[in-house]
Amino acid sequence: MKIRISLAQMNSTVGDYQGNIEKIKDFISKADEKGADLILFPELTLNGYPPEDLILKTQFLRDSLKSIEEIQDFSESKDVVIVLGAVDWDVESYNTAFVIYKGEIYGSYKKMFLPNYSVFDEKRYFTAGRTPFLMEIERIKIGITICEDLWVPNGPAVSLAQNGANLILNLSSSPFYKGRNKVRFEMLKTRASELSSWIAYCNNVGGQDELVFDGGSVVINPYGEIELSAPSFEEGLYFIDIDPLEPTRANLREGKRKHYNQSAYYESVNTIKIGKKITGKNPIKAIKVDSFDLYEQLYLAVKTGIKDYVWKNGFQKVVLGLSGGIDSSLTAAIAADAIGPENVLGLLMPSQYSSKGSIDDSIELSKNLGINYKIIPINDIYEKYIENLKESFKSTEEDKTEENIQARIRGNLVMAFSNKYGYLALACGNKSEAATGYATMYGDMAGGFSPIKDLYKTDLYKVARKYNELHGKEIIIKSILEKPPSAELRPNQKDEDTLPPYALLDEILFKYIDREMSYDELLQEGYDEGLLKNVINMVNKNEYKRRQSAPGIKLTERSFGKDRRMPITNKYIPW
Amino acid sequence: MKIRISLAQMNSTVGDYQGNIEKIKDFISKADEKGADLILFPELTLNGYPPEDLILKTQFLRDSLKSIEEIQDFSESKDVVIVLGAVDWDVESYNTAFVIYKGEIYGSYKKMFLPNYSVFDEKRYFTAGRTPFLMEIERIKIGITICEDLWVPNGPAVSLAQNGANLILNLSSSPFYKGRNKVRFEMLKTRASELSSWIAYCNNVGGQDELVFDGGSVVINPYGEIELSAPSFEEGLYFIDIDPLEPTRANLREGKRKHYNQSAYYESVNTIKIGKKITGKNPIKAIKVDSFDLYEQLYLAVKTGIKDYVWKNGFQKVVLGLSGGIDSSLTAAIAADAIGPENVLGLLMPSQYSSKGSIDDSIELSKNLGINYKIIPINDIYEKYIENLKESFKSTEEDKTEENIQARIRGNLVMAFSNKYGYLALACGNKSEAATGYATMYGDMAGGFSPIKDLYKTDLYKVARKYNELHGKEIIIKSILEKPPSAELRPNQKDEDTLPPYALLDEILFKYIDREMSYDELLQEGYDEGLLKNVINMVNKNEYKRRQSAPGIKLTERSFGKDRRMPITNKYIPW
Structure with a gap:
């Protein structure tokens, strides 16, 4: 039986809980109507990315949890598993993916690899999670990763593969720069193929101060081939039906996961089960857009x-x-x-x-x-x-x-x-x-x-x-x-x-x-x-x-602004 | 026999290797002339603090090592152990304290706790060290810590005390804000007393873009009492003779270190020996300045x-x-x-x-x-x-x-x-x-x-x-x-x-x-x-x-500028 995945390539606004909640609900309704088993949102969709120092306000944090409750209540009448990016916190705060289904939070995954280079300051805000996360729906094992997690060769995706993941989700807020999407696709294709796993990657879209997120969400099969690619710079909900046995076939043929199991380091993984039924549907054709000009x-x-x-x-x-x-x-x-x-x-x-x-x-x-x-x-x-x-x-x-x-x-x-x-x-x-x-x-x-x-x-x-x-x-x-x-x-x-x-x-x-x-x-x-x-x-x-210049859009590998932090007082002369 | 410590409260300029080297040499000469056994510099004195994205230039890194060699050569004719803050690197870079004596690098300590909050971005630049560091001079054990290391209750200073440190050095670049030096002194006094150790704390002085470092270097005895306090906002070299048996007396009396030895977590420590002779000298009177207005x-x-x-x-x-x-x-x-x-x-x-x-x-x-x-x-x-x-x-x-x-x-x-x-x-x-x-x-x-x-x-x-x-x-x-x-x-x-x-x-x-x-x-x-x-x-x-405002001096706990990173595009309304 195939499982229907939907990617909500959503344009959130930083801090706009009410506006973002409305959009999230709308996407969930549409996914449910079209029979999706799962809907995947980008990283920190609920709060907007990056929320920067708003995260230092406790009211902002409290409102994050309150907003999740609102989504929870809304989900009661829907038959779709929701994977939503939002800030979680106790005394520390975490970049988190919540798994919500029929009014309940089944579990959550805390991002393990926090980028702190270029325009990213995630170590300023978040504490890293320590445990990979897997959910099971009718014997289909679905792992969750958040953005940077998947860019690291020995990140949680390896443990997820070791623990039998059929599909690895990635919630992302990956900013645009010239030529970036090509590099991103190459990495995702490599990862899917070396892990013998489906990868469903859902990226943020829209502008936020210096950053523009280009969307371009993608689903890749365990052979490293693109099966769905969403348009860049457009908000939208995209569907695909994937066969959860594909990774098994790919792995048995090439035995790639056996390498991972040789590795001495074998992490423990949080696993949850969700009692959702996967039922047969009329097949759906996934979109494929070329966006490399x-x-x-x-x-x-x-x-x-x-x-x-x-x-x-x-x-x-x-x-x-x-x-x-x-x-x-x-x-x-x-x-x-x-x-x-x-x-x-x-x-x-x-x-x-x-x-x-x-x-x-x-x-x-x-x-x-x-x-x-x-x-x-x-x-x-x-x-x-x-x-x-x-x-x-x-x-x-x-x-x-x-x-x-x-x-x-x-x-x-x-x-x-x-x-x-x-x-x-x-x-x-x-x-x-x-x-x-x-x-x-x-x-x-x-x-x-x-x-x-x-x-x-x-x-x-x-x-x-x-x-x-x-x-x-x-x-x-x-x-x-x-x-x-x-x-x-x-x-x-x-x-x-x-x-x-x-x-x-x-x-x-x-x-x-x-x-x-x-x-x-x-x-x-x-x-x-x-x-x-x-x-x-x-x-x-x-x-x-x-x-003292106005903020502008990051369009290259290294832009002026928060991407390049040079001292003004600087007597370094390299000759 | 007392050991004579000198604190070089130096005003470096970011990137100005030649200017900083000249000052460092000058301080070393003066310390040597006055019979100091050891001279302690602030954090990253050689490079200036914070060097920010200059650290991303390999030439800047290479020049850091070249400059250390110059200090090494200069140290040959002096009889003083030099503890110098500078950037070390291989593929990664480290916030490091080098121990230099008579033309040789005896060892180096890599900062273990990297601040990444407020105005600090050290996780953007540095990789954290993993091992505390102790040097022995004639059975006197001297531990090295760098700034943040000492602000953490379970930081390397605990391991240093467990391993018998008589004196703990701290190289610091701690920026000024209203009332900060009082808090700093209180922490240092607490630390010295709870560890039953001498603490010699040498702070950066001078302005660098948004930051002003106030100096106010200090030496505290194992009872938590200030024995030397240098002026704030002034460059200078300050001397003190300390009795390395004082920690033993303090500890035997109150047995505080026994608590630390009960702790399950007992880190390995790098230890080096330096064959320097400590000889008797005419006692010197340490300066004590009140700077709390x-x-x-x-x-x-x-x-x-x-x-x-x-x-x-x-x-x-x-x-x-x-x-x-x-x-x-x-x-x-x-x-x-x-x-x-x-x-x-x-x-x-x-x-x-x-x-x-x-x-x-x-x-x-x-x-x-x-x-x-x-x-x-x-x-x-x-x-x-x-x-x-x-x-x-x-x-x-x-x-x-x-x-x-x-x-x-x-x-x-x-x-x-x-x-x-x-x-x-x-x-x-x-x-x-x-x-x-x-x-x-x-x-x-x-x-x-x-x-x-x-x-x-x-x-x-x-x-x-x-x-x-x-x-x-x-x-x-x-x-x-x-x-x-x-x-x-x-x-x-x-x-x-x-x-x-x-x-x-x-x-x-x-x-x-x-x-x-x-x-x-x-x-x-x-x-x-x-x-x-x-x-x-x-x-x-x-x-x-x-x-778009001009940079200004951080004078409060939380200043506008790199201390407070709020989005402009921000629809968060807290009511």
């Missing part, structure tokens, strides 16, 4: 990140400065898709250094997108500043000070619209800028959210071209895509007057930041010494700017 | 924090806006003490809403402090903004938008001086403001460092009065101390029009933030429901502002 995924990640940051924080509309450059153009374009063009306001704020082309391009872009725009020149405000500072600056040369004053006037104007109308201000900086400090604090860096701050300039162009391709027309116009990048804060300024060419710059930045290669290691790769020192100096000296 | 300590912490942030980041001078209020006045006053009044520039930027009193008070304060000041009115710049926005805002009422524009003009001007002259801009906000969001992003919040951001308004007045007391005159003048707080952004504005009275506000904030009490728990304490909801709403809704 890197730049489409990046586009979707930014779109999801904007939408969820805006809506979950109670905004309707956004405002941003449009410079005619690729950064603000792409940000506006994706924002228009995310929340509707009628909810996007672009401000054109030309100075005496703005080219006519820039203004015309921004207007054309706005029309293509159907967003609103306003033109507010800044020359006369700028002149007033210069007049009032003339005496103080009388014996000095013009320098970046005057450029920054212009950028900050624009920041002040964008924020004035934000304050006056309650629009969220978007900052439009990219990762190459954030890395090198080629941006003005309180100027172009001003804003509540910075959607593309983790996209390298070279990737940004690829996403922009993908945007046009996906929309089937040149919405982001050719002149925006092809003009040489410029801040337009002094006559004929070009980014490459100050920075190395972006292709070379981004290559070095990727190795230095994303891959954490050191100066001397990069030198051995053959880069010019002067260039390397210049780039590394820029990165190291601008930590103070990044510290 | 709360407001003097806060003043010293802010002063140290400013000085080290300015100097370690290569600045000479600071610029800040002077409003005539207590916040900017106290910031300017402490900055003048920290880096010299000639290095402080105050900007008076009156608008039409500024009272004459505010301007006069700022001028009088500047003169009292001997700092430079400039007056740059902002009315006409403000009018230009309003003119340019008139069309866009035509159907709206005046509101906080117009207030924020003024604040941001001031922010732009402060930053213009910072850019033009390379001065560090100081922001002057306090904790009550940061908590409630009663401040303007990119306006009064603009600046590279925010020295008093973790001082509640009510404490701020106490520190200001202490400042005058310590200086023996009314430098911060009476009218500044006594005027009702106002942002002066609209006619006759007072803080208390918007906020509850500060005494009540700060009391609630302390309980909600520093003590993490929940809404319903506070309600049970008898606070008005409406008031509570208002305060908690303000705190929760302004996380986005704090996220």
Whole structure:
């Protein structure tokens, strides 16, 4: 007899117990209606992930248990086993999966491997569980793991296999970054095959501050083949019927579990039995989606990140400065898709250094997108500043000070619209800028959210071209895509007057930041010494700017923000 | 025979291997000259604490070992056992104490208990050691612990006592907050007495981004009495002669260690022998300093924090806006003490809403402090903004938008001086403001460092009065101390029009933030429901502002910054 599994790829909101409970109930009802035997939710669905320091409030913890009771009561009339991620606690707190069926909590599993690297701080919040967990439904043994548990070669899944698991569930909140889902699928396929077990992996979806979860939940058979793959960046409930004898056949054929049984270390496992009947049903066809186009995924990640940051924080509309450059153009374009063009306001704020082309391009872009725009020149405000500072600056040369004053006037104007109308201000900086400090604090860096701050300039162009391709027309116009990048804060300024060419710059930045290669290691790769020192100096000296920048979406292996925690006060010079 | 211990209460700089090595050598020479048998340094002295993600760079790790070799070579000609805190690594990295004597590394101890709460992320960086460590010099057994190790009741110190330790060393980097040193002393006294052991505790001193280390190193006898206490917030080398038989007498009298030997859990201990001769010397008198005045300590912490942030980041001078209020006045006053009044520039930027009193008070304060000041009115710049926005805002009422524009003009001007002259801009906000969001992003919040951001308004007045007391005159003048707080952004504005009275506000904030009490728990304490909801709403809704604020010095149990990691996107409503 096959067992019907449903994966609830759900978009929760951190702290929103009532909203999350409603969604959970809705998914349970739908799963029950369609005859699912089991419904699997992502990690910490009930609380939202990551709840961060909310976990230090006892009321938040108490409310977690109260909310579980509400799900419990609701489950009484349903015939589906619910595996729900939520915080459990006594004096300590635990990242937990609760097994609920017909009004009862049958048991719970506490996550054993707590990630504490990159953007993760789980050792700050949780105490690790010590015992793997297995449930039996009519001789079908189903093990539970939570996210990181499955990434560890000697994690609880080994014990679960040793103890006869037919199926291993994984509740996950695995954040997106470029190319991540491929690595994740490879790991899951390897794990299913080496353990000779079904794996059902249910991932979180949606944006939460710096993180976007891409969903892409998956079910893999004991041969390591994908049998279900859910869409990325979409909420949904996905079904599959799986044959619990498949692992037995796979294992007898290749005998992989025998290796595990040779291992000296054999953990005790909590086992519970659930008296649920598995009955025959009409077979169901599982969905299979391919989601490996890197730049489409990046586009979707930014779109999801904007939408969820805006809506979950109670905004309707956004405002941003449009410079005619690729950064603000792409940000506006994706924002228009995310929340509707009628909810996007672009401000054109030309100075005496703005080219006519820039203004015309921004207007054309706005029309293509159907967003609103306003033109507010800044020359006369700028002149007033210069007049009032003339005496103080009388014996000095013009320098970046005057450029920054212009950028900050624009920041002040964008924020004035934000304050006056309650629009969220978007900052439009990219990762190459954030890395090198080629941006003005309180100027172009001003804003509540910075959607593309983790996209390298070279990737940004690829996403922009993908945007046009996906929309089937040149919405982001050719002149925006092809003009040489410029801040337009002094006559004929070009980014490459100050920075190395972006292709070379981004290559070095990727190795230095994303891959954490050191100066001397990069030198051995053959880069010019002067260039390397210049780039590394820029990165190291601008930590103070990044510290005050708006949060943005993690899109790469290693993003600025909580993913990279460098000291500002730092006299380390690697040469 | 007594053994002479020296404590090097050293101010390292993160990443500055060469600078730190020079200081370390200098301390070793001085200890050797004065006949010390052992010199103890704070935790991670060689690398600076905390090195944060620098530890993810292999070159940084390699340089750590290279630097230890340099100390090793230097130690050849000295007759003093060196206990030095530094990062060790293989594939993993360890928070380590190296024992170096006459050119050789005799052994090393890896920290067993890694803090991962509050401002600490040590589980992100280090792998925990598994074995306590003891060294023997002429039958004197000396155990080593690192910081957190000693705060744990069943930590390695118990095993060290079980294995006969006469003296337990502790290398520490324990950050300051209000009242912390008292708690620390109490713990150390308890530990020494319950273990019947000498404890020599050497703490880091100086500022590092959000943290200030207060030093206050201490030596405690096996009866729990302080025999040496070093000054707080000062670098120095401190000596004491201790009798290694004192623990034997204390233990025989009370038999406390017998309890430990009853414990079932008895860890193995690494033991090394060092062939150093302990010879008789003229006795030395240990220093004893009382450092428990709360407001003097806060003043010293802010002063140290400013000085080290300015100097370690290569600045000479600071610029800040002077409003005539207590916040900017106290910031300017402490900055003048920290880096010299000639290095402080105050900007008076009156608008039409500024009272004459505010301007006069700022001028009088500047003169009292001997700092430079400039007056740059902002009315006409403000009018230009309003003119340019008139069309866009035509159907709206005046509101906080117009207030924020003024604040941001001031922010732009402060930053213009910072850019033009390379001065560090100081922001002057306090904790009550940061908590409630009663401040303007990119306006009064603009600046590279925010020295008093973790001082509640009510404490701020106490520190200001202490400042005058310590200086023996009314430098911060009476009218500044006594005027009702106002942002002066609209006619006759007072803080208390918007906020509850500060005494009540700060009391609630302390309980909600520093003590993490929940809404319903506070309600049970008898606070008005409406008031509570208002305060908690303000705190929760302004996380986005704090996220973009300048780093400031941790001065309380729980500061904003890396100490408190709340989501911005957060729909948790506790009522």
